[in-house]
Amino acid sequence: MNGSRFAVSDNGWIDQELFKFWLSDHFLPNASSGRPLLLLLDGHSSHFEPCTIQHARDCRVVMLCLPPHTTHECQPLDTSFFRSLKSHWQDFCHRFYQTNPGKVITKLNFNLVFKPAWESAATPANLVNGFKKCGIYPFNPLQYRLSLIQVSLYI
Numbered sequence: 001m002n003g004s005r006f007a008v009s010d011n012g013w014i015d016q017e018l019f020k021f022w023l024s025d026h027f028l029p030n031a032s033s034g035r036p037l038l039l040l041l042d043g044h045s046s047h048f049e050p051c052t053i054q055h056a057r058d059c060r061v062v063m064l065c066l067p068p069h070t071t072h073e074c075q076p077l078d079t080s081f082f083r084s085l086k087s088h089w090q091d092f093c094h095r096f097y098q099t100n101p102g103k104v105i106t107k108l109n110f111n112l113v114f115k116p117a118w119e120s121a122a123t124p125a126n127l128v129n130g131f132k133k134c135g136i137y138p139f140n141p142l143q144y145r146l147s148l149i150q151v152s153l154y155i
Helices: 016-030 050-058 076-099 110-121 124-133 141-154
Strands: 037-041 061-065
Touching: 016 050, 016 061, 050 061, 076 110, 076 124
Parallel strands: 037 061
Antiparallel strands: none
């Protein structure tokens, strides 16, 4: 996809170096010029490197870590975008297999299937809805608390 970038770690998981790369080379150049900015994060250890945190502060980015085990309820990408992407990915895989009998999805043709799924999920309305559903914007603290109460009843 045009404008896409990628990086990998030795074990395939994000680490502090990849997070710093993402923050410096993707997030900051593409973020609004208005400051301060709020960056919501899960509690992964890759987000807690002192130099990266200082770099964010220097750029007037406030990094806020969500409570453990709550991202499925209060992280906008989890509640809207990734859920939608998973559904669209399954649909486009199904279409691929129906129209290409005997073929499999490989590294060579992955993007042909993934790109339309991504484009179907990455709509402004879908992304905005994630923030609304989580009560982040417009701010609705009651929405957030009710979601966490419901989760805690089942744990």
